Amino acid sequence: MTADSTQTAPPLSEALGQEVKRRRTFAIISHPDAGKTTLTERLLRAGGAIQMAGNVRAKGERRRTRSDWMSIERDRGISVVTSVMTFEYGGCVFNLLDTPGHEDFSEDTYRTLTAVDCAVMVIDAAKGIEARTRKLFEICRLRDIPIITFINKMDREAQDSFELLDEIAETLALDVSPATWPVGRAATFAGTYDLRHGKLNLVQPVPEGDERLALMEEEVELAGVLPAFNQEAFDQGTLTPVYFGSAMKEIGVTDLLDALVEIGPAPRSQPTETRPVQAAEEGLTALVFKIQANMDPNHRDRMAFARICSGKLARGMRLRHIRSGKQFALHTPQFFFAQNRQLVEEAYGGDVVGIPNHGTLRIGDTLTEGEEIRFTGVPHFAPEILRRVRLDDAMKAKKLRNALVELAEEGVVQLFRPQDGALPIVGVVGTLQLDVLQSRLKAEYGVPVGFESTPFTVARWVKGPQEALERFEAANRSSMADDLDGDPVLLASSAFMMNRAMETNPELTFHDIKQIG
Numbered sequence: 110m111t112a113d114s115t116q117t118a119p120p121l122s123e124a125l126g127q128e129v130k131r132r133r134t135f136a137i138i139s140h141p142d143a144g145k146t147t148l149t150e151r152l153l154r155a156g157g158a159i160q161m162a163g164n165v166r167a168k169g170e171r172r173r174t175r176s177d178w179m180s181i182e183r184d185r186g187i188s189v190v191t192s193v194m195t196f197e198y199g200g201c202v203f204n205l206l207d208t209p210g211h212e213d214f215s216e217d218t219y220r221t222l223t224a225v226d227c228a229v230m231v232i233d234a235a236k237g238i239e240a241r242t243r244k245l246f247e248i249c250r251l252r253d254i255p256i257i258t259f260i261n262k263m264d265r266e267a268q269d270s271f272e273l274l275d276e277i278a279e280t281l282a283l284d285v286s287p288a289t290w291p292v293g294r295a296a297t298f299a300g301t302y303d304l305r306h307g308k309l310n311l312v313q314p315v316p317e318g319d320e321r322l323a324l325m326e327e328e329v330e331l332a333g334v335l336p337a338f339n340q341e342a343f344d345q346g347t348l349t350p351v352y353f354g355s356a357m358k359e360i361g362v363t364d365l366l367d368a369l370v371e372i373g374p375a376p377r378s379q380p381t382e383t384r385p386v387q388a389a390e391e392g393l394t395a396l397v398f399k400i401q402a403n404m405d406p407n408h409r410d411r412m413a414f415a416r417i418c419s420g421k422l423a424r425g426m427r428l429r430h431i432r433s434g435k436q437f438a439l440h441t442p443q444f445f446f447a448q449n450r451q452l453v454e455e456a457y458g459g460d461v462v463g464i465p466n467h468g469t470l471r472i473g474d475t476l477t478e479g480e481e482i483r484f485t486g487v488p489h490f491a492p493e494i495l496r497r498v499r500l501d502d503a504m505k506a507k508k509l510r511n512a513l514v515e516l517a518e519e520g521v522v523q524l525f526r527p528q529d530g531a532l533p534i535v536g537v538v539g540t541l542q543l544d545v546l547q548s549r550l551k552a553e554y555g556v557p558v559g560f561e562s563t564p565f566t567v568a569r570w571v572k573g574p575q576e577a578l579e580r581f582e583a584a585n586r587s588s589m590a591d592d593l594d595g596d597p598v599l600l601a602s603s604a605f606m607m608n609r610a611m612e613t614n615p616e617l618t619f620h621d622i623k624q625i626g
């Protein structure tokens with residue numbers, strides 16, 4: 110469907126507009142070890158979201174608190190779970206979405222990045238752009254998400270600042286505009302000079318005439334040939350302002366927060382099948398981009414994370430759940446803070462809230478005050494690894510079936526039911542997802558499983574006229590399966606076989622991405 114230009118846009122409210130304008134919804138993207146966790150903790154602390162004595166590391170804390178329900182996170186030292194943290198700073202409300210650090214989780218990461226308006230790209234000053242940073246950057250670029258660069262670990266031996274800027278510009282094909290400049294390096298790193306406001310932010314006193322200041326002034330002059338900051342280019346994702354700092358030493362962290370307040374984009378409009386939805390529109394609309402079950406091991410809860418795309422949310426509202434057409438009462442929406450959650454009394458376009466539910470809400474679902482629209486842009490990718498789940502204890506077959514559905518709804522794996530009645534097949538994009546599935550089935554559902562290979566390596570969603578589709582399904586019963594929504598999928602043993610099916614059935618289309626919602 111295309112946008113209908115004759116449709117009149119809904120009214121914008123000024124009061125609502127004020128609230129929306131001060132929302133900043135962002136994610137941090139980086140290669141493992143660049144300092145995302147440390148920076149997250151420092152941002153939350155600067156925003157007053159956590160009070161910690163001394164240098165307690167958030168990662169350690171998080172690992173401990175989450176390890177109960179997901180030991181894999183502790184064992185592998187990676188962040189498997191996407192979560193959101195809300196805090197206030199400088200008159201703005203920040204929603205910081207945590208992106209999983211491992212490359213296997215591209216689907217989950219992609220969905221998280223659909224829900225942000227801006228990304229902070231953290232780079233290790235000694236290592237420059239690393240593989241994972243680059244991949245995440247490409248995802249942001251696909252969606253024209255503005256990027257603020259934070260060059261971290263300036264308190265250690267670092268590459269030359271100009272070389273780093275050149276590397277970012279060249280590898281990512283971006284205009285790079287230094288917004289701060291380091292004063293001192295490695296052990297003598299003392300703070301930053303804010304080029305945009307002509308202001309020194311020092312954490313250690315640096316006497317006038319100190320050679321660090323002299324060097325900084327010299328370099329800043331040389332940096333004058335680099336592009337100046339341009340809000341429009343930044344908003345369009347073609348220019349990145351660069352901040353230098355040390356998350357560990359808490360240098361440059363408030364520069365970054367101040368930048369998010371000052372230049373960080375307010376909530377963007379979101380695409381639907383029919384029209385873009387502006388964040389300051391009156392009617393509430395929300396998009397579910399993440400489901401997380403069993404967050405609290407003591408309660409079998411299931412949280413849907415929704416981005417409010419427009420309007421104002423008030424607790425107790427009755428919304429329309431577009432996929433089912435049913436009413437959905439918003440009794441206990443929640444905000445997540447670093448160390449607790451709180452009931453949401455009101456929230457605005459750009460905010461991310463958790464909505465507890467028992468399976469009604471799925472990834473890609475739209476909620477509105479009545480308008481029949483569906484948000485787009487939340488995809489499923491065709492899995493590249495297809496396995497049968499082997500159950501050692503036959504008594505647990507029913508439990509396994511339910512658990513698989515729940516975990517598939519959460520987006521941990523995709524679930525395919527073969528049309529010939531064979532045992533269900535799980536599909537994943539990366540093998541680590543299988544480990545996560547296995548570990549969660551055991552820890553949360555008490556169902557130990559193994560995996561068996563299948564003859565299949567390629568999956569494509571099949572679409573076409575009803576009659577042609579039915580004929581095709583009947584002729585290929587042993588290679589056809591239904592996904593969680595009942596949509597037909599062709600499973601093939603090789604790309605060659607898949608291509609043959611495509612060539613011999615020109616009336617049908619075969620898709621490696623499915624829009625959900």
Ligand code: G4P
Pocket residue numbers: 139140141142143144145146147148166168210261262263264265354355356357358
């Ligand atoms: P990640 O989430 O991106 O994987 O990185 P994380 O914050 O866990 O940081 C990775 C390592 O880098 C940690 O050291 C952390 O202390 C260190 N680090 C982060 N920011 C800075 C910085 O600005 N300067 C310096 N010098 N180091 C920094 P670790 O040895 O793995 O852990 P730990 O022993 O410090 O707990």
